[in-house]
Amino acid sequence: MSLAEPPRTGSAAADALDPRTRAALAELLFTIADDEFVSGFTDSEWTGIAPLLEEDVAISSISQDELGHARALYQLLVDVVADGRDEDQLAYDRSPDEYRHCRLLDHPRGDWADTIARRYLYDTADGIRLDALAESSFAPLRELVAKIRREERYHLMHVSAWLERLASAGGEPRERLLLALDRLAPDAGTVLSPLPNDLSLVMAGIIDSSFDELDARWRVEVGRVFERLGLSMVLPVADPLTARTNHSDAFRWLHGEFTAVRREQPGATW
Amino acid sequence: MVSALTVPVVDEAAVRAALADVADPEIPAISIVDLGIVERFDVAEDVIRVELLPTFVGCPALDAIAAAVEERLAGFGRPVEVRFGFSVPWTTDRITERGRRHLAKSGFAPPGDDTCPYCGSADVLTDNLFGPTQCRSTRYCRSCRQPFEAFKLV
Numbered sequence: 001m002s003l004a005e006p007p008r009t010g011s012a013a014a015d016a017l018d019p020r021t022r023a024a025l026a027e028l029l030f031t032i033a034d035d036e037f038v039s040g041f042t043d044s045e046w047t048g049i050a051p052l053l054e055e056d057v058a059i060s061s062i063s064q065d066e067l068g069h070a071r072a073l074y075q076l077l078v079d080v081v082a083d084g085r086d087e088d089q090l091a092y093d094r095s096p097d098e099y100r101h102c103r104l105l106d107h108p109r110g111d112w113a114d115t116i117a118r119r120y121l122y123d124t125a126d127g128i129r130l131d132a133l134a135e136s137s138f139a140p141l142r143e144l145v146a147k148i149r150r151e152e153r154y155h156l157m158h159v160s161a162w163l164e165r166l167a168s169a170g171g172e173p174r175e176r177l178l179l180a181l182d183r184l185a186p187d188a189g190t191v192l193s194p195l196p197n198d199l200s201l202v203m204a205g206i207i208d209s210s211f212d213e214l215d216a217r218w219r220v221e222v223g224r225v226f227e228r229l230g231l232s233m234v235l236p237v238a239d240p241l242t243a244r245t246n247h248s249d250a251f252r253w254l255h256g257e258f259t260a261v262r263r264e265q266p267g268a269t270w
Numbered sequence: 271m272v273s274a275l276t277v278p279v280v281d282e283a284a285v286r287a288a289l290a291d292v293a294d295p296e297i298p299a300i301s302i303v304d305l306g307i308v309e310r311f312d313v314a315e316d317v318i319r320v321e322l323l324p325t326f327v328g329c330p331a332l333d334a335i336a337a338a339v340e341e342r343l344a345g346f347g348r349p350v351e352v353r354f355g356f357s358v359p360w361t362t363d364r365i366t367e368r369g370r371r372h373l374a375k376s377g378f379a380p381p382g383d384d385t386c387p388y389c390g391s392a393d394v395l396t397d398n399l400f401g402p403t404q405c406r407s408t409r410y411c412r413s414c415r416q417p418f419e420a421f422k423l424v
Contacts, residue, residue, distance in 0.1 A: 054398040057408070061400035068328010068404075072356075143356040147327050150359065150424040151404075158399055 010079030010140040017138075021204045024197035025138060026080045027100070028207070031195065031244060032129070033073035034101035037091060038251065039122060040066030041258050045109045058158060059115070065151050072144055079140075088269055092262040096255045100244045102190035107183065108250035113166055113176035117184050119159045121222070125191035127156055128218045137205035160225075167229040181233055188235045192218055193243035280346045285313055289320070292342050295334045296403050299376035302335060306364025309357065318343055319351045323360035325424075326404040362423050379409065379420035386411035387418055396420075 014022060044063040050056035074087040081090070104122055109115060130149050136142040166177040192215040201207045209217075219235065226233050261268050289311065290303040302308055302322070311320040320339055324332055336352040343350045362381035365373075370380035374387045385392050391413030398408045399422075406419045 054408075057402065058398055058400040061404055064330070064404060065326065065328055068326065072327050140356075143359070144327070146359045147324075147356050150361070151326060154399055154422065 010076050011082065013138060013140050014080045014082065017204070020197070021200055021206070022080060024195070024200045024204075025141075025206055026077065027195055027197060028201060029073055029077045029080060029141070030100040031102070032126075033070050033077060033090075034099045035105060035122070035126065035191070036066045036073065037070035038099065038101040038105045038254070039119075040064070040070060041254055042105065042109050043115065043119070046115070051112050055112075062119075062155050062158065065155065069148050069151075072148075076140055076144065088262070092259050096247050096252050097245070099247060099251070099255070101247075101251075102193070102244055103187040103238070103242070103246075103248075104184060104190050106248040106251045107187070108248075108253075110180065110183075111176060113173070113180040114183065116159060116162045116166060117177060117180035119155070120163045121184060121188045122191060123152065123156050123159050124222055125188075125214075125218050127152060128214050128221070129192065132208045132214055133206075135205075135208060141206070163225070164229065167231060178231070181231065185233055185235055187238070189215065189238035190243040193238040193240045195240075280313060280318075280348070282311075282313055285311055285318060285343065285346070288342050288346075289339065292335070292338045295331045295338070296405070297373070297376070297378060299372045299378070300365075300369045302339070304366045304369030304372065306366065306369070307335075307360055309355070315348075317349045317351055318346060320353075321357075322352065322354050323356070323358065323364075324354050325360050327356075329404060360424075362421060365421075373421060377418050378406070379418060381421040381423040383420070386414060386416065388416050389414040 014025075017025065040063045043059050043066070046059045047056065047063070050059050070091065071087060074090045077090055078085065078087055085093075102122075104118065107114065107118060110118070127149075130145055130152060133141060133145045134149065136145065163177075166173045168174075192211050194211040194215075195201075198207065198211050202210055215237070222233075222235070286303070289308055290301050292302045294300050294302055294305050305325070307323045307325060309321045309323050311318065320343075322332075322335065322339070332354055336354070339352050340350045365381065370383075373380045374383070377387050379385065379387050384394060386394055386409075389411060391411055393412045395410045395412060396407060397410045397417065400406075401408045401419050401422075405422055405424075407422050408417065409420050410417050
């Protein structure tokens with residue numbers, strides 16, 4: 001194939017969608033992009049102060065991956081939203097209430113056990129969401145997801161090893177992990193809580209299952225691991241109306257941090 | 271009339287050879303061609319287009335790579351358009367045999383190679399799945415007691 005042929009751009013693919021599906025796709029992309037963006041920024045707060053040098057390197061690298069995924073998703077959103085905003089405006093120029101990340105990621109960085117618990121709950125749910133997009137009919141998303149999944153595999157290996165390590169250590173490490181899981185459990189189900197229009201995404205073949213089904217799949221996967229590690233956890237089903245709204249004070253603080261350069265230097269880019 | 275002496279030869283072979291001169295900015299031992307990130311290029315009358323595949327989605331070296339490609343191809347006397355895409359996922363099996371040799375020679379275990387690039391021992395520990403850049407892990411050889419980096423298998 002020659003490059004002289006017009007590239008299959010995101011905007012051509014988005015223009016081929018009916019308006020309702022396009023709006024539902026934008027909603028989906030904002031949730032994933034904001035999840036990756038907020039988790040990347042939250043965990044980048046460890047850079048320089050992680051408990052071990054190895055983990056400083058690891059969590060910084062993971063955060064860099066997540067921010068990279070967010071950037072690529074915001075670039076895709078530029079074509080899908082097509083309202084003249086560029087990726088930086090989408091990423092940085094919204095008020096805290098306009099962000100659509102899940103409430104699980106509204107929690108502050110916390111201690112290392114909080115970070116491992118939060119990452120484990122998020123990465124497992126995000127992995128199931130990515131699996132459901134692997135055969136997406138929206139080609140630009142399918143192609144990006146193929147790439148992202150190969151990176152997320154490493155994140156999951158890393159966080160699973162840490163979950164196991166803290167849970168099996170007994171004493172203070174296990175105690176801290178249990179406290180962290182207690183704090184996060186009420187919001188764990190928010191990652192795969194149904195979106196208002198996810199059925200039209202299923203109908204259009206953009207995602208292969210409804211979020212109700214993905215959530216059920218996630219509970220089986222996490223339940224199996226928790227049982228093996230002797231962690232008895234109740235993970236309530238999240239209310240879809242508040243799963244991605246009413247953000248916390250911790251997020252409002254983080255928002256102030258990650259928009260600081262942009263506010264001081266209007267037009268600053270990635 | 272344009273003299274043949276003043277017009278550099280601009281054909282596929284010349285452009286391919288020029289691209290093979292562009293080193294990866296994070297691991298200069300390997301060229302972008304041997305790294306397998308040149309998905310395709312097209313030499314047209316009025317423009318040279320190059321499509322590259324990012325090794326990692328958030329690779330911070332992309333702008334530097336694009337600038338290096340533009341600079342290296344500037345001598346062909348026509349505009350150069352570089353873009354990155356995900357039309358196929360870049361995977362480590364796109365690294366050429368020569369690329370793998372160059373990695374090993376400069377102390378990076380090629381992807382999927384579990385031996386020490388310094389002494390060849392298999393008595394190697396993974397110190398960290400992650401490393402100083404997104405595409406690298408850190409390891410330790412218990413035989414020659416040398417820490418080293420490995421290219422992540424993706």
